[in-house]
Amino acid sequence: MTTSSARSARPRRTKAIVLGSVALAFTVALTTAAGFWWQEHNRPSQASKADCALAQRIVDDAQRLPGDKAAVDKWEQDTMRMRRAQMKDGYLGYNVAQYEEWATDKAKGDGTPPSDKEVLRLSDKANEHCADAKVAITFPPLAS
Incomplete structure (x- = not known):
């Protein structure tokens, strides 16, 4: 029993790590995009x-x-x-x-x-x- 429960715990942990990494990457990308938008939004207009x-x-x-x-x-x-x-x-x-x-x-x-x-x-x-x-x-x- 202990071997099968150890095997089933490993895929769950791997899946959690992958999903956590994807969520972290998405959050970083979203934060970067929001920061860029905020900077451009507050920048003075540019004249010719x-x-x-x-x-x-x-x-x-x-x-x-x-x-x-x-x-x-x-x-x-x-x-x-x-x-x-x-x-x-x-x-x-x-x-x-x-x-x-x-x-x-x-x-x-x-x-x-x-x-x-x-x-x-x-x-x-x-x-x-x-x-x-x-x-x-x-x-x-x-x-x-």
Whole structure:
């Protein structure tokens, strides 16, 4: 009796080991896939090279705003229309729009300009959207 019970216990144990290994492999694969999905889900949207170049052009133009309030208002409206019409990545556009607002406020003498740290933070957020395009947007400080 002991020999037959030992023989029947061995296949059960082998079957349990195989099923446990399969379950473990499935769990590891599922966890890896979920981690990859979570990382991609929380990654900033990626703008095209054209969007990043347009963003840099707008930031550069913001450095040369005229002193006339009416001309600044016209630039702001024209730039807003151009950004909305041409820029596909709305999240990058939002960051550029924030810089536009700061620059126009400074040109008009309205409000307090953002600190260099705030501009750097905005620059970092905008550049996250241009990582795949391998373009770095430079946001000059406005608090001078």
